[in-house]
Amino acid sequence: MFELSQLRCFTTVAAELNFRRAAERLNMTQPPLSRQIQLLEHQLGVALFTRSTRSVTLTAAGRAFLVEAQSLLAHAEQAALTARRVARGEAGALTLGFVASAVYEFLPQVVADARTGLPGIDIALHEMNTFEQQEALRARRIDLGIVRAPMQHPGIGCECLLREPFVLALPRQHPLADQEDLGVEALHGQPFILYAHSAWQPFNELLTGLFRAHGIVPDVVQLLGSTLTILALVDAGMGLALVPHSASRIRFENLGFRPIELGAGIRSELYLIWREDNDNPALHALLDAIRQTAGALSA
Known part of the structure; x- marks a missing residue:
């Protein structure tokens, strides 16, 4: 089977239609170039060039093979480029x-x-x-x-x-919606939608610990795992909730968000x-x- 180096020799000769100029482009002497072309023709079993003392031309087989050879060389270069990019972490x-x-x-x-x-x-x-x-x-x-x-x-x-604060999610018409300087004490006795307890969701333990530390007892009406579901119920007027600040990008018609002071260490x-x-x-x-x-x- 032919090698890529032979294909490069062939495509260069096909471009120059002159063995001397092709050898100069490839930085080699003319005899080794001629041997590479002869070996390629032998492996393929066809003549790729018609040679005379005055000119070199491609045969019909040579013209057809040139298209495929150029494609193979392009694919080989792309494969090498991809391998280098993968090794560098760029692909x-x-x-x-x-x-x-x-x-x-x-x-x-x-x-x-x-x-x-x-x-x-x-x-x-x-x-x-x-x-x-x-x-x-x-x-x-x-x-x-x-x-x-x-x-x-x-x-x-x-x-x-990332560490981000919690914000208070509440219906827009709720009395706390316009209150300044909200603190955790504002949640005492309020209907509240809390994150459900789970081994992989730390919010329940974090927030219930906060409530215990401040003697706050909200009226927990639902325990849920999804922030989106919690906010949908807040929008429906079922209660208040503490959610990560990034969740305030969610928009419902009746849903508002307020900053609230919960103390150091209470972060999502x-x-x-x-x-x-x-x-x-x-x-x-x-x-x-x-x-x-x-x-x-x-x-």
């Missing part, structure tokens, strides 16, 4: 898991920044809760995840990406998790891009 494919609440602000910005800064990396998105992402990461079904709770496990990288957090033994070069490029996005949003 490749990754699977990113994320919790639903990350889509309100953070994830869309991550995807937009990655499309601009890492156009050669294909990112497949999978919505999962934190527990599902932890299991998927162990099984290598995802390359990295955006979760609500840190993952403490040997061989797993984990870092906090997003964590990034990944396998430290993942050898995909694109992973580290995307990790850096996600960190930059997080830094810009936190500034």
Whole structure:
């Protein structure tokens, strides 16, 4: 079977139709070039050139082979370029898991920044809760995840990406909607929609601990896991809720948001998790891009 070097010799001679000039372009002498062409013709079993003392022309077989040879060389160059880009982390494919609440602000910005800064990396998105992402990461079904709770496990990288305050979600006509300087005491006795308790959703434990510490007893009317569902019920007038600030981008007709002072340490957090033994070069490029996005949003 012929080699790429033979194809380069052939296409150069076909372009110059002169062995001396072709040899000069290839930085070689004429006899080795002639031998390469003869060997290629022997391997193909056809004559590619008609030679005379005055001219060199392509045969019909040579003209047909030239089209294919140029295509093969282009594909070979593209393959080499792709391999180098993958090795540098500039190209490749990754699977990113994320919790639903990350889509309100953070994830869309991550995807937009990655499309601009890492156009050669294909990112497949999978919505999962934190527990599902932890299991998927162990099984290598995802390359990295955006979760609500840190993952403490040997061989797993984990870092906090974002910390944001909670805001009070309430119906627009509620008396607290116009009150200045809201604090946690304003929630005492109020109908309240709370995040359900789960091992992978820390908000229930965080907020119930806050209430206990301040002696606040809201009237909990629903326990739910989805921020979107909670806000839909607030919009319907069923109660108040504390949600991450990024959720205030959600719009319902009767839904409003107010800042509220809850004290130090009461923050919503997003964590990034990944396998430290993942050898995909694109992973580290995307990790850096996600960190930059997080830094810009936190500034």
